[in-house]
Amino acid sequence: GAGVSQSPSNKVTEKGKDVELRCDPISGHTALYWYRQRLGQGLEFLIYFQGNSAPDKSGLPSDRFSAERTGESVSTLTIQRTQQEDSAVYLCASSSPGTGINNEQFFGPGTRLTVL
Amino acid sequence: GDSVTQMEGPVTLSEEAFLTINCTYTATGYPSLFWYVQYPGEGLQLLLKATKADDKGSNKGFEATYRKETTSFHLEKGSVQVSDSAVYFCALSAFITQGGSEKLVFGKGTKLTVNP
Numbered sequence: 001g002a003g004v005s006q007s008p009s010n011k012v013t014e015k016g017k018d019v020e021l022r023c024d025p026i027s028g029h030t031a032l033y034w035y036r037q038r039l040g041q042g043l044e045f046l047i048y049f050q051g052n053s054a055p056d057k058s059g060l061p062s063d064r065f066s067a068e069r070t071g072e073s074v075s076t077l078t079i080q081r082t083q084q085e086d087s088a089v090y091l092c093a094s095s096s097p098g099t100g101i102n103n104e105q106f107f108g109p110g111t112r113l114t115v116l
Numbered sequence: 117g118d119s120v121t122q123m124e125g126p127v128t129l130s131e132e133a134f135l136t137i138n139c140t141y142t143a144t145g146y147p148s149l150f151w152y153v154q155y156p157g158e159g160l161q162l163l164l165k166a167t168k169a170d171d172k173g174s175n176k177g178f179e180a181t182y183r184k185e186t187t188s189f190h191l192e193k194g195s196v197q198v199s200d201s202a203v204y205f206c207a208l209s210a211f212i213t214q215g216g217s218e219k220l221v222f223g224k225g226t227k228l229t230v231n232p
Contacts, residue, residue, distance in 0.1 A: 003157070033219065040204065042222035043122070056212045056219070070143055089162065091218075105220060107152075107160035 002026075004108035006092050009040055012114045021077045021111045032075050033095075033105060038088040043116075046057060049075060073100030082115045089113070118143045122206045122223035129196055129230050134227075137191040137226050139180075139206035147208040149189040149219065150184050154203045163204070164193075196230045203227045 001079070004027055005024045010050040013019050025032050030105040043092045064082075069075040089112050093105040125137040143151065151163040152175070164173030169184035178193045189206060203225045209218040 035222075037218075040224065041221070042224040043207075045219040045221070048219060059219075093160075104162055104165075109159040 003104050004092055005095055006090075006108040007110050009109065009113060010112045010114075012116065014116050015084060018078065018080045019113060020083055021079075021090050021113070023075045023092030023108060025073065025075070025092070026106055027073075029031050029094035029096055029106070030072060031095040031105075032069060032094045034075070034077050035091045035093065036061075036088045037091060037110075038085075038104070043091060046077070075102075079113075082113075087113055087115045094103055117145065118210045118221045120206050120208055120221055120223040122204075122226070126227040126229060131198055131230055131232050132195045133192070133230075135180070135193040135200075135228070137198045137204055137206075137228070138183075139189045139223060141187050141189065141206075141208050143187075143208055143210070143221075145211070146184075147210060147226055148218075149180070150207040150209070151178070151180055151189070151191050152205040152207060152210065154205070154225075156202070160205065174230060196228075197231050198230045201228055201230045 007022045029082045032049040035043040037043045047067050050109045051072050052069050064080045067077045089110040089111045092108045119142045121140050152160045154160050164175040166173040166182035170179045180189050180191045186231045191204045205225045206223040206232045207220045210221050
């Protein structure tokens with residue numbers, strides 16, 4: 001596809017359940033980012049992938065959160081034992097090959113997660 | 117740490133009114149500055165950016181000037197249209213030491229509604 005896609009678009013789950021959120025970046029983009037937007041807050045950085053490795057996991061809020069990326073393409077963000085404070089919109093972004101500053105990040109539409 | 121503070125909304129204007137959305141930042145070094153826009157039902161899109169002091173970013177009639185002395189990047193448009201109704205996010209780039217890329221640090225967003 002032409003842009004970043006994410007699935008599901010909406011996810012409602014019960015407290016304590018595990019969820020998986022998927023991101024398909026723009027083809028050829030080696031850098032991939034996950035952000036979270038809780039209600040009334042700005043976007044928070046969660047994790048960054050360069051290729052399949054994650055040099056920066058500093059934004060993951062707890063050890064219940066993990067992410068992986070395979071084939072320098074699809075990424076999955078997993079939240080185990082979900083809590084109500086995990087309710088948020090989870091956004092994925094990708095950027096063009098190479099590193100360095102000012103590579104524009106292209107965002108997906110997000111997954112709205114609601115934990116009951 | 118790096119942070120962005122932007123004017124809280126919501127902002128409601130009549131068509132053809134002048135728009136200013138204030139944004140100030142705190143950062144080490146010299147980040148790039150961005151305005152992102154999220155139209156209803158769509159993903160975040162880059163609206164404009166500036167990479168160094170005194171640079172002016174512009175797009176679709178919107179402008180913002182990187183002011184190092186006041187650490188500001190206010191968004192302006194001389195005459196807004198109904199189609200400009202959206203949520204606007206100010207952001208800065210923060211260098212990721214491991215991996216050589218950047219993450220974005222966002223403000224909380226300002227919702228703009230333009231009435232005909």
